[in-house]
Amino acid sequence: METKVLEPSPDPGPSGATPAPCLDSSSITKKDDGEISDQKNVPFNKEENRSDIQISSNDGSSGKDDECPADALKLKSNLKLATVNNTGPSRPSLELRAGDLSLPSPGFKFGIPLSPAAMERDLQSPVIIIGQDVFQIIDDCPPPPAPFPHRMVTLRTADVTDMYDLNMDDILGGGRFGEVHMCTEKSSGLQLVAKVLKVQSERDREMALNEVNVMNQLDHTNLIQMFDAVETPTEIFLFLEYVGGGELFMRIIDDSYQLMEVDAMVFVRQICEGIFYMHQMYVLHLDLKPENIVCVSPISHKVKIIDFGLARRYKPQNKLKVSFGTAEFLSPEVINFDHVSFSTDMWSVGVITYMMVSGLSPFLGGNDTETMNNVLLGDADFDEEPFELVSEEAKDFISNLLVKEKNGRMSAAQCLRHPWLNDLARKAKLCNRLLKSQMELRKYMMRRRWKKNVFAVTAANRFLKIGSSGCLTSLAE
Known part of the structure; x- marks a missing residue:
């Protein structure tokens, strides 16, 4: 008889845990020597023309929802809002020095005035304008909640067209499960997305019910919410x-965006916040990958985790095994068809973080079999050229997630306490070296698109053969 060992509950995290500090305009003031003070509510020099002090955002919004309200009010009398046109190829780059973050080095520094030409370029996040000087802001406030209260959804029978306007011509995404379309609830005008699942067997219905039941348990701003x-x-x-x-x-791979390590810190921290909550609710995502991390808007650093189609309720006393996922992000225990747990999601976080700071996929091979063999070897090194500019804290963070033995990986709570995801305000001001990941990520995305196109052509050819032979076969993605 197998002896069942109860797995401890998720690490509750630091007592009295608080969210990461919000990097807002109130934490930045100009000094006479051009440096930046992190003291809040420090009065500006009386000789400065306060009418020249502005907060700019390229979406033209007031920023009230994007800033920490209590801190933003402190500068209300000194700051006014403006809009920067979204027309150029790139934004000012913040760069992170490898190793000792406290030491300055040549290059763009947070708080160094930009040239007029730089002000005309695309700014992918809000800035503070003080006279002729432009100061970049990295938005690390929590994402907004869903535009509707958390709902306990029940799968029901109804006529969809009576309640929703679906745009079936515009496909936002798709896969083996079906397609995703834009839609609007007729009674309220609420904009939603509709995930349309093809039901060909009772198993398909059970998968949909599982997704509904899982999402009924999850109410967090970093996790997408279900409406109906x-x-x-x-x-x-x-x-x-x-x-x-x-x-x-x-x-990240867009021409108008330049990724810095401090951006990756903000993104990864939010991912870990969502996973920490998910694990506290005893839910495993089991399909964490870059496609399932989406931005709230094209200019903010706020992200949400989506697609809980493969998620599972986790009961430690009932050992769970799964045999699905995307090869690049599978953990060794999934490939070995061993028991999965909270640490299975954390392996995927390690792979995503590795890719984000380097632009390289740590285990990607020529095909899925080679990729999975690379995962089982577990040799994710940091010797590649893009890691020359990556901090030791980032390497340590990744190294403690890409651990073959699942019990040796950091939990989500431990990730949130790790030095790499903390003290972000100081690190944002000391960024002075651009990472080399953007070009590598573009190459990766091009390879991914190429593989999808090859699959589409192959599938079309197979259907032609089926039509000519009269033979029925199943086609798997």
């Missing part, structure tokens, strides 16, 4: 919160 679930004889429609910023990695 409707079934018809052939399809199930899951109506979800609309998040309009697109995939995180698609934003």
Whole structure:
């Protein structure tokens, strides 16, 4: 008889845990020597023309929802809002020095005035303008909640067209499960997305029910929320919160964006916040990958985790095994068909972080078999050229997640306490070296698109053969 060992509950994290400090305009003031003070509410020099002090955002919004309200009010009398046109190729770069973050080095420094030409370039996040000087702001406030209260959704039978306007011509995404479309609730005008699942067997319905039941347990700003679930004889429609910023990695590889290590810290911290909550609710995502991390808007650093189609409720006394996922992000225990747990998600976080700071996929091989063999070897080194400018804290963070033995990996709570994800305000001001990851990420995304195109052509050819031979076969993605 197998002896069952109860796994401890998720690490509750530091007592009285508080969210990461919000990097807002109130923490930045100009000094006579051009340096930046992190003291809040320090009065400006009386000789400065306060009418020249502005907060700029390229979306033209007031920023009230994006800033920490209590701190923003302190500068209300001194700051006014403006808009910077979104027309140029890049934004000012903040760069992170490897090793000792406290030592300055040549290059762009947080707080160094930008040239007029730089002000005309695309600014992907808000800035403070004080006279002729431009100061970049990294938005690390929590993302906004869903535009509706958390709902306990029940799968019900109804006529979808009576309640929702679906844009079936615009496909936002898709895969083996079906397609994702934009839609609007008719009664309220609320914008949502509809995940349309094809139901061909009872198992398909059980998978949809599992997703509904899992999401009923999750109410966190870093996790997408479900609004409704409707079934018809052939399809199930899951109506979800609309998040309009697109995939995180698609934003990072955009020509107008320059990724710095401090950006990666902000992104990864939010991912860990969402996973920490998820694990506290005894839910495993089991499909964490870049496609399932989306930005709230094209200009903010706020992200949410999506797609809980493969998520599972976790009961430590019932050992769980799974045999699905994407090869690059599978943990060794999934490949070995061993028991999974909270640490299985953390392996995927390690892979995502590795890719974010370097632009390289640590275990990617020529095919899925080679990739999975690389995962089992577990040799994720930091010798590649893009890691020359990556801090030792980042390498240590990744090294403590890409551990073959699952019990040796950091939990989400331990990640949130790790030095790399803390003291972000100081690190933002000391950034002075650009990472080399953007070009590598572009190459990765091009390879991914190429593989999808090859699959589409192959699938079309197979269907032609099926039509000519009259033979019925199943086609797996």
